[in-house]
Amino acid sequence: MRRLFMVFVLLSFLLPAIAPAEELKIFIWSEYMDEEAMPAAFEKKTGIKVRLDIYENNEEMVAKLQAGGMSQYDIIVPSDYIIPVLINQKLIQPLDHSKLPNLKNLKPLFKETAYDPGNKLSVAWQWGTVGLMYRKDRIRDEDAKSWSVLFDEKKSPGPFWLIDGVREMMGISLLYLGYDFNSVEPAELKAAADLLVKTKKMKNCMGFKPGVGGKNDVVAGLAAAAVVYNGDAIQSVTEKPDILAFTVPKEGSEIWVDFMCIPAKAPNPDAAHKWINWILDAKVGADLSNYNQYATPNMASMDYITPKDIKNPGIYPTPDIMGTLRFTKDLGKKNRLMDEAWTRAKSH
Numbered sequence: 001m002r003r004l005f006m007v008f009v010l011l012s013f014l015l016p017a018i019a020p021a022e023e024l025k026i027f028i029w030s031e032y033m034d035e036e037a038m039p040a041a042f043e044k045k046t047g048i049k050v051r052l053d054i055y056e057n058n059e060e061m062v063a064k065l066q067a068g069g070m071s072q073y074d075i076i077v078p079s080d081y082i083i084p085v086l087i088n089q090k091l092i093q094p095l096d097h098s099k100l101p102n103l104k105n106l107k108p109l110f111k112e113t114a115y116d117p118g119n120k121l122s123v124a125w126q127w128g129t130v131g132l133m134y135r136k137d138r139i140r141d142e143d144a145k146s147w148s149v150l151f152d153e154k155k156s157p158g159p160f161w162l163i164d165g166v167r168e169m170m171g172i173s174l175l176y177l178g179y180d181f182n183s184v185e186p187a188e189l190k191a192a193a194d195l196l197v198k199t200k201k202m203k204n205c206m207g208f209k210p211g212v213g214g215k216n217d218v219v220a221g222l223a224a225a226a227v228v229y230n231g232d233a234i235q236s237v238t239e240k241p242d243i244l245a246f247t248v249p250k251e252g253s254e255i256w257v258d259f260m261c262i263p264a265k266a267p268n269p270d271a272a273h274k275w276i277n278w279i280l281d282a283k284v285g286a287d288l289s290n291y292n293q294y295a296t297p298n299m300a301s302m303d304y305i306t307p308k309d310i311k312n313p314g315i316y317p318t319p320d321i322m323g324t325l326r327f328t329k330d331l332g333k334k335n336r337l338m339d340e341a342w343t344r345a346k347s348h
Contacts, residue, residue: 021049022048022049022268022271023048023049023050023051023271024042024049024051024074024075024268024271024272024274024275025053025072025073025074025075025267025268026052026053026073026075026077026275027053027061027069027073027075027076028052028053028054028076028077029054029055029056029077029258030054030055030056030210030212031232031292032077032126032292033291034287034291035052037291038050038287038288038291039052041284042278045278046271046274046278048271048274048275050275053073056164056210056212056213057164057165058078058082058165059166061076061078061082062082062085062086062091065086065091065263066089066091069263070263070264070265070266071263071265071266071267072263072267073263073266074262074263074266074267074268074269074271074272074275075261075262075266075272075276076092076260076261076262076263077125077258077259077260077261078122078258078259078261079256079257079258079259079328080113080115080256080257080259080327080328081115081167081256081327081328081330083113083115083116083121083122083259083261083330084330085330086261087115087116087121090264091264092121092122092261092262092263092264093121093262093264093266094120094121095120095122095123095262095273096273097119099273099274099277100123100273100276100277100280102277102278102281102300103119103123103277103280105280105285105298105300105301106119106123106124106280106297106298107297107299109297110127110257110297113257114327114329115330116259121261122259122260122261123259123261123276123279123280124257124258124260124297125257125258125259125260125297126231126257126258126288126289126292126294126295126296126297127255127256127257127258127294127295127297128229128230128255128256128294128295128315129229129230129248129253129254129255129256129317129321129325130163130168130211130227130228130229130230130248130256131227131228131230131233131246131247131248131249131253131314132144132147132149132150132225132226132227132228132246132247132248132249133214133215133218133225133227133228133232133233133236133237133244133245134157134224134226134244134245134246134247135158135218135223135243135244135245136242136243136245137243138158138224138225139157139224139225141245141247143155143157144225144245144247144249145247145250146249147175147176147249147251148176149225149249150162150199150205150225150227151176151195151199153202156204157204157224158204158223158224158225159204159205159222159223159224160204160205160206160223160224160225160226161205161207161209161213161217161223161225161226161227162196162199162200162205162207162208163209163210163211163214163226163228164209164210165210165211166338166339166342167254167328168227168253168254168328169196169208169227169342169345170189170192170193170196170338170341170342170345171253171326171328172227172251172253172254173192173193173195173196174188174189174192175251175252175253175326176195176251177191177192177195179191179192180326181252181254181326182326182328182331184331184334184337184338186337189337189338189341190341192341192345193341193342193344193345196345196346197344197345200348204224208346209226211226211228211232212228212232214227214228215228215232215233215236218236218244219236219240219244228246229294230246230248230293230314230315231292231293231294231315233246233314234246234293234312234314234315235292235293237314246314247314248317248321248324248325250324251324252324252325252326253324253325253326254325254326254327254328255317255322255326255327256327256328257297257327260275260276260279262276280298281300282298282300282301282303282304283301283304285298285300285301286298286301286302286304286305287304289301289305290304290305290306290309293309293315294315295316
């Protein structure tokens with residue numbers, strides 16, 4: 001036995017160590033890409049395995065980073081308005097543009113954002129809107145043209161969900177009342193919160209739910225309508241256009257951009273740069289948008305986008321719809337006022 005043990009010891013010195021497979025850890029919204037095909041394609045291209053963790057809103061993602069997630073993930077996909085928070089709290093790191101030659105493919109609009117001009121810390125992933133997904137067998141198209149279909153108690157759309165997102169839902173409420181989407185006026189925020197409290201108490205309102213969950217309930221017939229992200233809705237509408245529909249009501253809504261960022265203490269920032277550059281490839285970027293049916297920020301990808309999607313105003317809004325859409329702004333210290341109004345809306 002002693003001789004056998006010595007053989008094992010010698011072999012352990014002589015045989016080369018087997019290195020573990022390189023891994024890329026991505027923290028991302030649910031159903032935001034083909035969660036099997038895209039990681040497999042990236043691994044085939046680079047030899048790097050991809051592991052996904054899922055979140056349902058920006059606040060959840062930030063809380064995870066603050067609790068140690070900075071050193072757990074290599075890529076996060078935050079929305080535009082949360083970028084200043086990530087920068088101010090030093091939760092993300094600068095990008096090395098020498099490792100991102102495909103950055104040239106971005107449309108000019110996404111190269112000089114108010115949050116991060118010059119893409120020093122972020123690169124656009126996808127962009128889109130928030131609107132109303134509804135069942136055409138329960139809600140008339142004419143009624144869906146206004147948010148009053150949800151907010152007016154005299155109308156009876158059947159069971160519906162509000163979206164569980166502070167800036168999306170508060171912004172829509174403010175617009176419906178005739179105020180600015182990004183208002184921080186106390187009286188206007190109170191009015192918007194009061195509207196949500198009143199709406200939540202209606203017999204047909206089922207409360208607040210993330211966009212994917214609301215969409216799933218509309219598809220299943222458990223809800224007649226839900227406030228959702230456009231890409232979540234469009235995928236299902238495409239499959240059942242006679243039953244399902246998506247629209248941005250006339251009062252307006254949010255236009256948003258989601259970005260790719262690298263957490264400040266990412267375990268594999270080199271792999272993160274490879275992922276970002278790969279996503280910025282013309283064909284890969286098109287594959288992403290053709291799957292999730294959100295709009296691409298990649299100019300080079302447009303030649304590969306499904307033609308029917310380019311003509312779909314639910315994905316690429318018409319000029320008239322664009323005129324009603326508002327970007328979510330960073331409110332700085334006054335964000336506290338928005339959060340307090342939202343807390344009241346959800347807790348009463």
